[in-house]
């Protein structure tokens with residue numbers, strides 16, 4: 001399947017099922033490089049404990065989520081990160097052209113879940129964060145195996161989909177869907193982000 005057929009499928013699935021799995025979104029060597037960039041940044045203290053809520057309502061709560069994050073933007077010095085940001089930008093434009101989702105911008109971060117951490121059931125689009133339309137997660141776990149945990153459960157009407165966090169796999173889903181990162185028994189790497197219906201600098205507005 002070529003990339004424009006893949007994109008049509010993604011669009012259909014996002015509107016029918018609410019999510020789409022895009023395997024091999026990036027090549028293996030990029031996965032490897034992204035993991036070493038994340039490891040290096042986390043070793044030099046550039047990852048922060050992730051919180052919940054925005055601005056005044058922001059709080060840290062380990063019983064809800066246990067990951068550490070580093071935000072990514074165009075000031076990043078790594079070519080592979082910039083290439084990925086370009087690809088996501090292109091994907092956003094193409095989704096917009098076909099779906100009229102009104103996507104204006106996106107925000108994204110690395111996430112590392114240390115062993116035995118999780119992110120409890122939640123939605124990404126909520127009152128204080130009403131501008132997230134499409135969530136995406138690029139998984140970076142080479143050699144992930146059954147039993148390693150850290151799958152993403154998406155709660156759909158009447159059924160639950162459990163998605164393995166396999167290296168190179170991009171998952172797209174509608175940000176209003178409830179989902180949960182199940183207990184990860186191994187260190188888990190990903191790049192998570194959101195396509196927004198407002199420019200990022202304006203998302204504090206209603």
Ligand SMILES: O=C(O)CCC(=O)C(=O)O
Nearest residue numbers: 119124137152181190192
């Ligand atoms: O890493 C994942 O599979 C999902 C992460 C997530 O739900 C979030 O950061 O909001």
Ligand SMILES: [Fe+2]
Nearest residue numbers: 122123124179
């Ligand atoms: Fe989420």
